[in-house]
Amino acid sequence: MTGTFAVVVAHPDDDALTWAGTVAKHAQEDGFRFVLVQATDGEAGHIRDDFPATRETLGGIRRGECAAAWHAVGRPPDRLEWLGLPDGRLAEMPRIELVERIAAVLAAEAPDVVATFGPDGVTGHPDHIxxxxxxxxxxxxxxxxGRxxxxxxxxxxxxQTEFDHWQQRRRAQDLPPFxxxxxxxxxGVPxxxxxxTVDCRAVLDRVMAGIQEHRSQLHVLxxxxxxxxxxxxxxxxxWATVAWPPQPPGGMLQDVFDRC
Incomplete structure (x- = not known):
């Protein structure tokens, strides 16, 4: 038995860039359950000039892109919960309300592993944080x-080393560094x-196929x-830091369920 993996993110496409490889690797295991919590529909995302969306339709489009992305990865969530909270304003919400909405889903699912953003939000995005x-x-x-x-x-x-390598690649391609x-x-983090560290190279084609489905935001991603x-x-x-439990002995974890 593998277990239940819950991913809690702010926007459609956050999940594609974070844990699609892990989901793809466990996709065919009978004991694997995948729960995805999307706090917003991403309705405040950027709309490029040549993309057929309006401020009123973007959220629905991004919901559809999320579904298409997980189909491309090969493992739609067993439960996909859209909280419908205001994109771009999560940091302004009463914190207890956001905690309660997320806790309601997690309490019902009792996941073995929960994955989300840390204090840096990966990009410093207030919604992520x-x-x-x-x-x-x-x-x-x-x-x-005691659940x-x-x-x-x-x-x-x-x-940090991966971030530095990415910066070098961008400079070599005459792209602006972050x-x-x-x-x-x-x-990056130290x-x-x-x-x-999860090696996802064997399923990289599926991860990239999922990212490609987020057509409205590719220029942002x-x-x-x-x-x-x-x-x-x-x-x-x-890659992840382990927020709980304290880092166990035995070296680097190689799977989200490793020694769980």
Missing amino acids: AVGAAADAAFTRLRAD PGFRRLLHHVLP DPTSLYHWR DDQIGL AGPPADVAQLGPIVSHE
Whole structure:
């Protein structure tokens, strides 16, 4: 038996860039259950000039892109919960409301592993940081209640060495480097904080196929000139810090359920 894996994110496409490889690797296992919580529909996302969307229709389009992406990965969620909260304003919400909405789903599913954003939000996005903090609080409360599940809490991150290599590749291609002090720019965390590294190269084609389905936001995901191929090295592995339990002995975890 593998277990239940719950991913809690802020926007459609956050999930595609974080945990699609893990889901693809476990897709055919009978004991695997995948729960996805999307806090918003992504209705406040950027609309490029040549894309057929309006502010009123973008949220629905992005919901459809999310479904298409998981079909491309080969494993739609067993439960996909859309909380319908305001995109771009999660940090302004009463924190208890966001915690309660996430906790309601997690309490019903009792996942073995919960994955979300850490304090850096990967790109510093306030929505990422808010949903990650709320998911942490929900996990901590439910675990303290002695419920089944809740064995591990993960924060998706980008190791500093990988971030540095990406910066070098961008400079070599005459692309602007990211500024990790700026909002919405990628950033790394010190390598010695990494507790999980999942090798996703065997399913990379499926991960990339899922990313390609987020057509409305490809220019945002990859940055100018929207060359999605540059994301390949970044999603060929998945990295996380282990927020709970304290880092166990025995070295780097290689799967979200490893020694769980």
